[in-house]
Amino acid sequence: MSTDAEPVEPSGGNGTSRVRPHHLAIGLGIAFAVGTAVSGILPLILDWHSDSAIQREVFENVPGPLQLAFYTIIPVLLVWGAFAFAARMRNWERGSPAPRRTTRKNASRRLRDFRAGVYMRTLLRDSAAGLMHSMIYFGFLVLLGVTTVLEIDHQLPEDLKFLHGRTYQAYAMVGDAAGLVFLGGIGWAILRRYVQRPYRIRIKSKPEHAVILGVFGAIGLTGFGAEAFRIALRTAEGDSMDFERWSFVGYPLSTLVDGWSESTLTSVHQWWWIGHVVAFVAFLVILPITMLRHMFTSPLNMYLRDKERPKGAMKPMPNLMETELESFGASVVEDFTWKQLLDTDACTMCGRCTSVCPAHATGKSLDPREIVLKAGEVMAATGDPVVSPPIGTDAEITVSANSLFERITSEELWACTSCKACDEICPVDIEILDKILDMRRYLALMESDFPTELGNAYRGMENQGNPWGMNQGERGDWAKDLDFVDIVDPGTPLEAEYL
Incomplete structure (x- = not known):
């Protein structure tokens, strides 16, 4: 039963025929797939080529069957990825409404x-x-843009092609610079995760991190390898490739194989190209099923950051005298809002929340990052269809029911000091405290599961109207010796307010 007392968004009908967010993901993926397939068919029909000596021929030295395989596999993977991502979005749709409309x-x-x-x-x-x-x-992103620009130029008629002469040389330089920066970042990430090993990274390193870094590294290295052997092959064929000096990485590498036979360079270049495509295919495969999905979900989560409640305010309780709710707080996935469920897939696992949590720093069981990831594990394992968890889990960890407390303990939740440091430092604006407070609300109101220290405070508030259990007549004793504080009798009009 949902505990969200905030305004409910209109359902837009019976909920069975209207377009849902996951339908948009599928439609977008199919559109990209069709566009990719068409971009492979049109050049075969139109046969437009540039006559410039300073340009790059698309699919140079790549046989027709390999081109056909490329334009078959990539669209299929785009459609598969769209359906895989839509399955995750269907999990978000399990959540209760959240007023996050753009106005x-x-x-x-x-x-x-x-x-x-x-x-x-x-x-x-x-x-x-x-x-x-x-x-x-x-x-x-720049490498992706470079590839896209090459494909766009490939589709244009001869008089509209622009990727030649100085424009091509600048294009080649930008591509090599981006590849160098990209590989530098990958190398730095490997050094940071597996050599420097800061605490917040070390405690959450998983095999999929190595897979992601390996795939990215393969994309960068095979790209430079394919470029170097393409230039070397053209040189061996007798063409002047001095204009490729602007490829300040690929051209020097090509000189290392000067003297190789044309047949050897032809074969090796094709294998480098195949390796580059395979690396990109691997990227498309792991994108929707690993933490790489945060490339899309994190910016979306940040876009939806703005909310109606003031910063730091809890979600209000419904009027207990009027509500028909039978449960309060969050105990199952559906008790969270769709935005809270999106949070679990937007997490980058950076651990910054862990690094600033005072409870974690003092040895308590709470780790804010684990709250997000564990909630995501329950959501993923109980979805229809079941999807991969936010990040890989140990084989012995199982989720047998749609209960958040399958993975999250009350000790973790009650260790939170509600300081909101985790929310403040999160680079993608995940609302961690809201989840903790919703689950604590369920534990306190529905299960009477709270630390014994809170028992006296709750009884004091119930019986005396204050958590200290003080008699109402003694509430103002603290100000007896303070001349600037006036204690008024009940019913007396207030002339000032004290915080």
């Missing part, structure tokens, strides 16, 4: 928060980790 009033704040996410501004609060992630993120 004219909050649109500018939403866009500002979104830009902070995609520009890595919040990650750069930690300069070292932020710079490392920025090198990987922006390096990858």
